[in-house]
Amino acid sequence: MIRTSTALIAAALLAALLPLPAASAAPAADDETAGRMMLVLDSSGSMKEKAAGGQTKIAAARQALAQVVKGLPAEQEVGLRVYGAKVFSASDKGACTDSQRVVDLDTANRDELTRAIKAYKPYGETPTGYALQQAGKDLGQDGRRTIVLVSDGESTCDPDPCVVAQDLAQDGIDLRIDVVGLDVSGKAREQLKCVARSGHGTYYDADSAAELTQSLTTTRIRASRPFDLTGTPVKGAPVATDAPTLETGAYLASFGTGDGLWYKVERTAANSTFHVGVTHRSAGTGNSGDKAYVGIYAGPDEDRCAYTTSFARGNIAYTAASSWRPSTNACNTAKTLWVNVKPVSTRRDLSADPVEIVVYEEPPLADPSGADLPPKPATPTWSTLTPASSPQVGVVPGTSISSAPVVSDGTYALDINPGETQVVAVPLDWGQNVQAQIDGKLTAAHHESTFDAPWVQVLGPVREAVDSDEYGTDTTPGDWTSRFSSLPDDLNTYRSGSQSYTVAYRNRAEAEAHLSGSGTAGLRYVQISYGADNEVPLTYSLTLRTNGTAGEGAPTYDEVPGLTAPTADSPLVTGTGAVGDAAKPASSSKAATKPAKDDEDGLPVVPIGLGVVGVGLLAGALVVLRRSRSAS
Incomplete structure (x- = not known):
């Protein structure tokens, strides 16, 4: 302890x-x-x-x-x-x-x-x-x-x-x-x-x-922040033709049984792109975790445009699919698209479990052919990160994307409990990528007990994974700690990290999901997950660095009333969504039906220093905590 x-x-x-x-x-x-x-x-x-x-x-x-x-x-x-x-x-x-x-x-x-x-x-x-x-x-x-x-x-x-x-x-x-x-x-x-x-x-x-x-x-x-899953309550339909219509926004639903439940989205303009993401809780991680499927279809009986399956690194799992196709296709032009969300867990019954569904309609390009777009950028390489000697204190990470505070580049002093997931948000523009590194302080208690190494993951604004996997490859940084072997007895710092792909419109044409999900600018969410099998909390620093030239390779969008182009500091999905057609609320929860009033983007912004007396007390307390633990 x-x-x-x-x-x-x-x-x-x-x-x-x-x-x-x-x-x-x-x-x-x-x-x-x-x-x-x-x-x-x-x-x-x-x-x-x-x-x-x-x-x-x-x-x-x-x-x-x-x-x-x-x-x-x-x-x-x-x-x-x-x-x-x-x-x-x-x-x-x-x-x-x-x-x-x-x-x-x-x-x-x-x-x-x-x-x-x-x-x-x-x-x-x-x-x-x-x-x-x-x-x-x-x-x-x-x-x-x-x-x-x-x-x-x-x-x-x-x-x-x-x-x-x-x-x-x-x-x-x-x-x-x-x-x-x-x-x-x-x-x-x-x-x-x-x-x-x-x-x-x-x-x-x-x-x-x-x-x-x-x-x-x-x-x-x-x-005081949104909970892990948030949005307008909605009830999906077991048959596609009865599906409720969803607009850009966040929704709360249940999974349903068997083939799941159906929803539909209506295009505002031809060649716009729909991004649909899901968030759900998971009783396990990796291949032992709960999984969800999201598929987008050009019609109730038409070919599938795209599908993905979630994969949990912590107690929250995410995935997202996009309607974009590389050529003239009904997925790019159909007025109505259908969305199917269903559980695919083999561990437990998820039919009554809540699932958050987010929808974002991206405007079409001014030139639908994309001929003026620059080539896809090369995969970024890891640059050595050195944590600041005096990390910033006072930031309280969210427990999911919905509650993540927005932070800037720098080093932050944090603590994480066994079984906990922590998330912060980082603005990311076209032409940029972000590096995230954790340095965990290992004590004798960590060496003497079960140590399930923390995972670091980068997610996109519509809940898609957007990081490259350095572990187990030739590109694994030499100063990272191996997560596939026992801790050396003399090791006092556990180092790991993750890096997103560089944001570029042409990434969406790639088959690899993490790369294709890196096709829009917007907030990136750095998630740290610390396994429930751990017995001892972990004190760590999180170092963030944004690389690249902001705005490089940015596409030119057509101006469509009601549609908003992605920007570096946007979560893309703001507030809650509107439901049309035959949709019925899944519950009477007041908490899930009103958008935030303090911040138009629906996310907490954490400036450096935090500023007021109350949070100053917290920061001071955390400084004492850090010094005390460093001395132990």
Whole structure:
């Protein structure tokens, strides 16, 4: 386990509960609120024991929570529930239903929260499952909802909290459960990790007030951003002729069974190109992961224009297909195209699983023949990257493309937990490619436990993989760490990376999917995935560098009302989509129906430094964390 100073738990709480400043705010999925959050605190007798940081667990929790409340923004709707606070013994009546909502969800309850935190004491049993059930009821059925569970032990009552978390997550795509384990190990830690995994959240270890603060701070920032899957609810049709019409935008659907579900898109202009991407959760990675198919067709019974299958490197899987064809073809000219999305997993039933579908209609070229386009650029070669000696701190990566902050070239100091996926976005213009390198700090704990090396991947704006695979080839950089052999005993840094192809219109004519997906300018998403089999978090730096001349080889597009040409800083798919024809909402979720109001491109922008007091506190906390871990 990585240990830090007491000062850091307060910093983690602030990071979890403070939103980003307006200039770097993640877009709220609901125009009226950034989502509701219920803190669920363990008040069992074991909280009076000392944590590794030296304080009692209850004192560490009080200290961290008190700092958090002081920094809560006025618009944040937060409530507080405790459990194990009233009934002393398991043999006493009501021990397994001992949970109280001590502060109602509200924005004007800071004094109440402060008083409740001061009154928070260790006392009884640990009915975690029941407390989670009640927290779900507290939050209601609509809108984006987050439960933050802070506990130091294994549940002593039925129902099983892991099963409860799974049930709650199935009630809606817009609910997640983040969990902070306070100085836990063994079965208790595994159970709490299961709660986070089943609730589509993140598990954090905290051994002191400082670590608890940091964990809760990160949770809060992510709670203010879109969740992993987002969009307008839509119901696909099992028969192509009944398919609903989708416009440019993001949608939430289910996979359906068998041959999946159908959708259609209507061209605005002849020779425009439709790009369709899908995002879904995966219970495994690589060939053991869940997979999805997306195909584009020129008609219900016509030949297929294109198809792809997703491949998960982390707990989120992506893929995308394009309607573009190299010659006169119905795929380029048909007024209507049909899209089929279906599960192809062999591990589990995905029929009811949510899937995000994004649609982008790219304008046609001014010269449809493309005769004026420059040749396809050569495959870029890796240039040595040297991490900055003083990495930038304060950036909280997203957990998927939907929540990724936009960053610039430089080196960033980060931490990642086992089973976590982190994503940042980088603007990329025509003629450019991006390099991404991670340098992970290896400790004795990494060498003594399972180490599943992190993956670095670059994805395009419509969820397509756009990186070349340096591993296992003659072009693998000599200073990278092999992921196919055991770690050398004396190795203290794990280095790996990825590089995108250079953006060029002619790339789309290539058969290799990662290269053909590099045919449009727009944001590139750097994803770092750290396997769930790991036992120890990883402190690492992420170094980014953009190469090439911006705008080189840019095509000339026809000006078509309603269509937007791709640019370096565009996600291409902004806000949510509009549904026509016979489409019916898949749910009544408010969280998935409104576009962001803080940023027109629908993505959080993180300027260097982050700027305001709240995030300054977070940055300071992360500096302390980095120094503390570097000394360990």
